[in-house]
Amino acid sequence: MKLKFKLSFMVIAILVIVVAGISLLLLSEASKISIDLNRQVIEYLSGERAEFWKGRMDGHMRMLSTLADVMSDYNSIPAQDRRNIYDVMLMGTITATPSVTSLYTVWKPNAVDGMDAENIGRAGSTSTGQYAINFTRETGRIESRITSDIEAATAHFNSPNARKDRVDQPISRNINGKDTYVVRMMAPIISSMTNEVVGGVGMLITIEDIQQRVLKTIEENEIISAMAILTNSGFIIANSYPERIGKNIAEVNTVFGEHDSVKVKGVVIGVKGILVRSVLLRIFKFP
Numbered sequence: 001m002k003l004k005f006k007l008s009f010m011v012i013a014i015l016v017i018v019v020a021g022i023s024l025l026l027l028s029e030a031s032k033i034s035i036d037l038n039r040q041v042i043e044y045l046s047g048e049r050a051e052f053w054k055g056r057m058d059g060h061m062r063m064l065s066t067l068a069d070v071m072s073d074y075n076s077i078p079a080q081d082r083r084n085i086y087d088v089m090l091m092g093t094i095t096a097t098p099s100v101t102s103l104y105t106v107w108k109p110n111a112v113d114g115m116d117a118e119n120i121g122r123a124g125s126t127s128t129g130q131y132a133i134n135f136t137r138e139t140g141r142i143e144s145r146i147t148s149d150i151e152a153a154t155a156h157f158n159s160p161n162a163r164k165d166r167v168d169q170p171i172s173r174n175i176n177g178k179d180t181y182v183v184r185m186m187a188p189i190i191s192s193m194t195n196e197v198v199g200g201v202g203m204l205i206t207i208e209d210i211q212q213r214v215l216k217t218i219e220e221n222e223i224i225s226a227m228a229i230l231t232n233s234g235f236i237i238a239n240s241y242p243e244r245i246g247k248n249i250a251e252v253n254t255v256f257g258e259h260d261s262v263k264v265k266g267v268v269i270g271v272k273g274i275l276v277r278s279v280l281l282r283i284f285k286f287p
Contacts, residue, residue, distance in 0.1 A: 053210065053229070057185075060099075060100070060185060060203065060205060061165055061167075061185055061187065063093070063097070063203075064165075064185060064186065064187035064201050064202070064203060065165075065187045067089065067090070067093065067105075067187070067201045068187040068188060068189045068190075068200065068201045070089070071086060071105070071189045071199070071201065072189050072190050072191060072192045072198075073192045074112060074113075074191075074198075075191075075192070075193050079113040079114060079115060080113070080115070082112055082113045083112065083113065083119065083122070083124070083125075083131055083133075086105060086112075086131075086133075087124065087133060087144070090103050090104070090105060090133065090135050090201075091135050091142070091144070094135045094136075094137070094142060095142060099205060099209065100203050100204070100205055101136065101137060101138060101173075101175060101182060101203075101204040101205055101206055102134055102135065102136035102137070102138065102147075102202075102203060102204040103134075103135050103136075103201075103202075103203045104132070104133060104134035104135065104136075104147040104149065104201070104202050104203070105131070105132070105133060105147075105189075105199060105200065105201045105202070106131075106132045106147060106149060106150055106153040106154070106199055106200055106202070107130065107131045107132070107189070107198060107199035108130075108154070108157060108197075108198055108199055109128065109130050110130075111131075111198040111199055112131045112198070112199065113131075115129070116128055116129030116130055116131075117129050119131070123144055123145075124144055124145070124146060125146070126146055126150065130150070131199075132146050132147050132149075132150050133145075133146065133147065134146065134147035134148075134149075136204075137176075138173070138174070138175050138176065139176060140176040140177075147202075149184070149186075149202060152168075153186065153199075153200055153202065156186070156200070157188070157197050157199070157200065162188060162197040163188055163190065163197060164188070165185070165186065165187050165188070166184075166185065166186040166187075166188075166200070166202070167183065167184070167185050167186075168183070168184040168185075169231060169233060169235060170182065170183050170207060170231065170235055170237060170246075171184070172246070173204070173206075175206055180206050180207065180208055181206070181207045181237070181245070181246055182204040182205060182206050182207070183204070183205055183207065184202060184203070184204055185202060185203055185205070186200045186201065186202035186203075187200060187201050187202075188200050189201060207237050207238065207245075210229060210237055210238045211237075211238040211239075211242065211245065213238075214227050214228075214229060214238040214239070214240065215240070218240055226240045226241075227239070227240050228240065228244070228249075230249055233248070234248040234249040234250055235247075235248055236248070236249060236252070
C-alpha cells in the first residue's frame with residue numbers, strides 16, 4: 001500500500017507539474033499575443049495620427065505653393081499695382097484661414113516691381129523699399145507690418161535649397177499675450193520668365209492645436225496612456241505631460257522607467273517609443 005500510495009502521489013505530482021507548465025506556457029503565449037495585438041493597435045493609431053498631421057501640414061504648404069505660383073506670374077501685372085494686389089491677396093487669405101498666425105511675403109531687392117526706391121516708407125516695405133509685408137494676428141486682430149524674416153529668407157533664397165520648401169524648427173513666440181511655439185513654413189516664388197527664385201511666401205502656425213488633439217486622442221482611446229509628437233531633432237511639440245512641451249526628448253525623463261515606453265492596459269511595453277518616434281518622424285520633416 002505504501003508503494004502504491006507513493007506511486008499515486010508521484011503520478012499526481014507529475015500531472016500537476018505538467019498541467020501547471022502547460023498552463024504557464026499557454027498564459028505566456030496568450031500574454032504575448034495580447035501584447036503584440038496591443039502593439040499593432042498602437043502602431044496603427046500612431047500611423048493614423050501621423051497621416052492626419054502630415055495632411056494638415058501638407059495642406060498649409062499647398063496653400064503657400066498656390067500663392068507662390070500666382071505671384072510667380074508677376075510680370076503680367078502692371079508694376080505699380082503688384083504690391084497692392086499682393087497685399088489684398090495675403091490679407092484675404094489669412095482672414096479666411098484662422099489656423100494661420102502670420103502670412104507674409106519677402107522678395108529680393110527690386111525683384112517684385114523694380115520700384116523699391118519709390119516705395120520707401122510704404123507699409124510693408126523696408127527702409128530701402130524692399131517688399132516684405134507680413135499680415136499677423138499675433139495681437140488678437142489682423143495687422144500688417146514688415147516681417148522679421150527678411151535676413152533668414154534672403155539667406156534661403158541664395159542657398160542651394162532655394163527651390164525647396166522651407167520648414168524651420170519650432171520657435172518661441174508670444175501670441176495674443178500667451179507664450180507658445182510656432183512653426184515657420186515658406187514656399188519659393190520662381191519667376192515664370194527667368195526661372196529664378198525671386199522671393200517667397202511664408203507663414204507661422206502655432207502648435208496649440210496639435211497639443212489639444214493629442215490630449216483628446218488619449219482621452220478617446222483607453223489603450224493609450226502616454227503620447228508625444230516630436231520633430232526629428234527631438235523637440236517636443238505635443239505631449240501628454242504638457243510641461244515637457246518645448247524641451248528636447250533627451251532632456252526629460254522617460255514616462256515608464258529606463259525605456260521610451262507606452263503603457264497598454266496596465267502592461268508596460270519597452271518598445272523604444274513605438275508611438276513617439278513613428279509619429280514624429282512621419283509628420284514633420286525639418287532640416
